[in-house]
Amino acid sequence: MLKPYCKLCNHKSEAANRLNECQLEKLNEHSSQAIFQTGEVLIRQDSPTNSIVFIKSGLVKIHTQGPNRERIMNISKAPSYLCLHSTFGDKINHFSATALEPTAVCFIESNVFTSLIQENGNFAYEVIQSMGRGELQNFHYLIDIAQKQNMGRVAHVLLYFAKQIYISNTFNLPLSRQELADLAGITRESISRILHKFHNEELIHIEGRKISLKNDRALKEISDKG
Known part of the structure; x- marks a missing residue:
């Protein structure tokens, strides 16, 4: 100390x-x-x-x-x-x-x-x-989080890191996939599947732990709809 x-x-x-x-x-x-x-x-x-x-x-x-x-x-x-x-x-x-x-x-x-x-x-x-x-x-x-379905929860968590924690649309995710699942209140398998879906739809770009939000407006719509 x-x-x-x-x-x-x-x-x-x-x-x-x-x-x-x-x-x-x-x-x-x-x-x-x-x-x-x-x-x-x-x-x-x-x-x-x-x-x-x-x-x-x-x-x-x-x-x-x-x-x-x-x-x-x-x-x-x-x-x-x-x-x-x-x-x-x-x-x-x-x-x-x-x-x-x-x-x-x-x-x-x-x-x-x-x-x-x-x-x-x-x-x-x-x-x-x-x-x-x-x-x-x-x-x-x-x-x-409690009012959303799985896709809405993942979109919400990604926006939370971008807008409230890092104040940047590109950041190194500090959590493992399991920890991210715990934060979102869903399973690890669901997190991996939804992140892969968002990546393929060009809403985000994932490279290791580095995540870039490519279409935060669409993610906001997914989050808002729950």
Whole structure:
């Protein structure tokens, strides 16, 4: 673990930007930084919540392990907080978080983070805003996926990566076919078949893990029709 220097950090959250110099020093003293490589676990499901996790750079998958299979709940990109709900709830992590690419993370002691919320109303407001945005994004994603058939789900996931994660119609998919199936809520066989169909119809181009959306308007229509 490395010690961050919050005052000079170029990746501060909007909330941290609302702290005064003394509060930034307090945050700095009670935080540590770590770099996680692809596939390394940041947070383990059912472990105690001792820290707020702030993703400074990189990308992680948020997933849960059920009795029969893994379920990927969503993808979280920097900058974003994890473990806010657990910190203010039952102090247990209800999901795991795994790096999908090299990811820089700050671990902030929960009691110090809570004290900063109590001290600084502007900091608290930005934290609530962050929680609200995350909740709405997850809500809309889960509702949209649940209402679609398989082709609509795959189109929706591809657009999700292009428009919300990478902000580009060409990207390297960070998930395996099985993980992509878990995110879409369908089988691996269905994912492979539909991706092949989209490729043949020139809606997308696939080269290994590199995917280019060639006709995002048509994909949007497929997604909207479900």
